[in-house]
Amino acid sequence: MKRIVVAFGFLLIANFVVAQRFDAGIIAGFNGTQVEGDNLKGYHKAGILAGLFVQTDIAPAIVAGMEIKYSQKGSRRAFDPKQPDIDKYVMRLGYIDIPIFMAFRTNDRSMIIGGIAPGVLIHSKEVNSDGEIPEPDRQDFNTFDLQPFVGFQFDFLEHASVDLRFALSVLPCSDKSETNYYFHNGLFNNVISLALYYRLGR
Numbered sequence: 001m002k003r004i005v006v007a008f009g010f011l012l013i014a015n016f017v018v019a020q021r022f023d024a025g026i027i028a029g030f031n032g033t034q035v036e037g038d039n040l041k042g043y044h045k046a047g048i049l050a051g052l053f054v055q056t057d058i059a060p061a062i063v064a065g066m067e068i069k070y071s072q073k074g075s076r077r078a079f080d081p082k083q084p085d086i087d088k089y090v091m092r093l094g095y096i097d098i099p100i101f102m103a104f105r106t107n108d109r110s111m112i113i114g115g116i117a118p119g120v121l122i123h124s125k126e127v128n129s130d131g132e133i134p135e136p137d138r139q140d141f142n143t144f145d146l147q148p149f150v151g152f153q154f155d156f157l158e159h160a161s162v163d164l165r166f167a168l169s170v171l172p173c174s175d176k177s178e179t180n181y182y183f184h185n186g187l188f189n190n191v192i193s194l195a196l197y198y199r200l201g202r
Contacts, residue, residue: 027051027069029163029195035075035091035173036188043192045090047072053197055103063103063111071095071119073173073189090127093173093189095119095145109155117167119145139176145189146171153197161197 028050032043051069058064074091101115124141126133151165172186 025199032192045076061105088129092125094123113151117147159199167191
């Protein structure tokens, strides 16, 4: 299923490229992440993101596009010597995301972006103070993710832009929860991303 989703993403981008006048390019950046529902507050888990994008102007001030990218998510609680009884914990989740977006140009160099990003989990790991948690003791993570997102993109060079986004999952990454307030059930990815978009040209 994971291979099918990745292949489908590449086919969508290829079809988009053939059918439209487009800008295409590469994406590289990082995420600051947390998981709603695990009681570990703050964007303490850093992760990388990298991928490809295509986009096209569908009106003078409106852009449509899609991406396929690898994105690391999860959460972290570092060991605190002031609280030695609280164990270190790291949740590492790696996804292939396929964001689809619309953007409105506010001027010649910037635009506001909104869209939705289906994703598929390709690897997961949990770590505590003793090292990697054995597979039988790990929680079960769900395969699919779905994140609406909003953001802002600014062209600081002719072919390069910086992109800032906020995304929050509407499907749980796990059905386990330590709280009872966010949808009352499950754990949900919460991501702030900052990335460089480099356009290869038409």
